Amino acid sequence: MTALVIAEHDHASIKPATLNTVTAALACGGDVHVLVAGANAAEAAKAAAQIAGVSKVIAADSASLAENLAENVAAQVLAIAGNYSHILFPSTANGKNVAPRVAAKLDVAQISDITKVDSPDTFERPIYAGNAIATVQSSDATKVITVRTTGFDAAAATGGSAAIETAEGVADSGKSSFVGREVTKSERPELTAAKIIVSGGRALGSAEKFTEVMAPLADKLNAGLGASRAAVDAGYAPNDWQVGQTGKIVAPQLYIAAGISGAIQHLAGMKDSKVIVAINKDEEAPIFSVADYGLVADLFVAVPQLVKAL
Numbered sequence: 001m002t003a004l005v006i007a008e009h010d011h012a013s014i015k016p017a018t019l020n021t022v023t024a025a026l027a028c029g030g031d032v033h034v035l036v037a038g039a040n041a042a043e044a045a046k047a048a049a050q051i052a053g054v055s056k057v058i059a060a061d062s063a064s065l066a067e068n069l070a071e072n073v074a075a076q077v078l079a080i081a082g083n084y085s086h087i088l089f090p091s092t093a094n095g096k097n098v099a100p101r102v103a104a105k106l107d108v109a110q111i112s113d114i115t116k117v118d119s120p121d122t123f124e125r126p127i128y129a130g131n132a133i134a135t136v137q138s139s140d141a142t143k144v145i146t147v148r149t150t151g152f153d154a155a156a157a158t159g160g161s162a163a164i165e166t167a168e169g170v171a172d173s174g175k176s177s178f179v180g181r182e183v184t185k186s187e188r189p190e191l192t193a194a195k196i197i198v199s200g201g202r203a204l205g206s207a208e209k210f211t212e213v214m215a216p217l218a219d220k221l222n223a224g225l226g227a228s229r230a231a232v233d234a235g236y237a238p239n240d241w242q243v244g245q246t247g248k249i250v251a252p253q254l255y256i257a258a259g260i261s262g263a264i265q266h267l268a269g270m271k272d273s274k275v276i277v278a279i280n281k282d283e284e285a286p287i288f289s290v291a292d293y294g295l296v297a298d299l300f301v302a303v304p305q306l307v308k309a310l
């Protein structure tokens with residue numbers, strides 16, 4: 001029984017989501033291999049070989065894999081899929097783009113967004129925005145799984161010494177081509193990797209106020225900036241800052257929510273944070289039900305005071 005983890009990488013380094021996925025793969029009980037499908041990605045393969053618990057890295061290098069096109073990555077996974085009992089992807093935009101193609105081609109049911117491995121064929125996954133946990137047992141020969149990374153600790157990035165084996169890179173599928181990429185540049189940590197997140201809600205009232213009040217707090221704490229959907233919909237914050245059921249799922253060490261009511265769809269994205277601090281002027285706000293520290297206060301007063309005190 002061997003599990004294959006599909007690495008998330010930028011051809012030079014391994015992205016943190018891969019480490020949590022390795023932990024999930026180890027919980028499946030057998031050996032763990034990592035596929036690094038990329039172009040000129042030797043550095044990423046070397047980094048993958050150092051992940052604790054990984055026994056082999058498969059490095060597939062091909063120009064067709066340079067831009068992470070899902071059709072080509074899926075073909076690369078399928079080329080070696082026969083060797084594996086479990087194929088695990090992080091539940092990121094990339095992972096969710098490739099995994100269903102692999103599952104469909106293998107004619108198996110994808111097991112999505114797992115948060116726990118009960119046994120090699122039984123997994124837990126949240127449903128109804130995290131209000132219930134489903135236990136799913138699969139009798140498929142190959143388990144194709146996406147892993148909710150907040151459900152698993154990160155494997156140590158160093159300490160391992162896996163062998164690196166090369167696999168022939170697949171040819172371009174010809175089904176899609178890379179046109180361009182617009183990447184948001186930010187000095188702040190990426191939300192899903194940030195240790196601290198500072199989030200603002202509808203109460204901020206405008207994009208200007210959002211920046212004026214929340215950015216200094218994020219800067220002081222070297223935190224990622226997040227937002228509720230109401231704040232995003234109102235244009236106070238960009239779409240990729242949204243935390244929640246239809247946004248990003250995060251579990252930082254510290255999550256500070258200011259002027260966020262705590263609707264279940266927001267809680268679904270952050271309630272696994274280690275320490276939650278809520279600032280809200282309504283003491284009945286549901287966010288206080290998940291908060292470790294709650295401050296009933298006007299955020300326009302409390303947040304600048306907090307920044308000053310820090």
Ligand SMILES: Cc1cc2nc3c(=O)[nH]c(=O)nc-3n(C[C@H](O)[C@H](O)[C@H](O)COP(=O)(O)OP(=O)(O)OC[C@H]3O[C@@H](n4cnc5c(N)ncnc54)[C@H](O)[C@@H]3O)c2cc1C
Nearest residue numbers: 201202203228229230244245246247259261265266281299
């Ligand atoms: C299918 C679906 C998916 C959804 N997905 C998401 C999602 O991914 N993420 C998400 O966030 N939401 C999501 N929502 C929306 C969610 O239901 C809520 O509408 C949203 O989270 C509310 O955002 P909010 O807390 O900023 O605004 P509000 O609910 O309006 O809350 C504002 C809060 O600010 C407080 N406040 C006001 N003024 C001040 C002040 N001066 N100081 C301190 N506190 C103040 C108020 O007391 C209130 O609690 C989804 C909804 C649906 C139906």
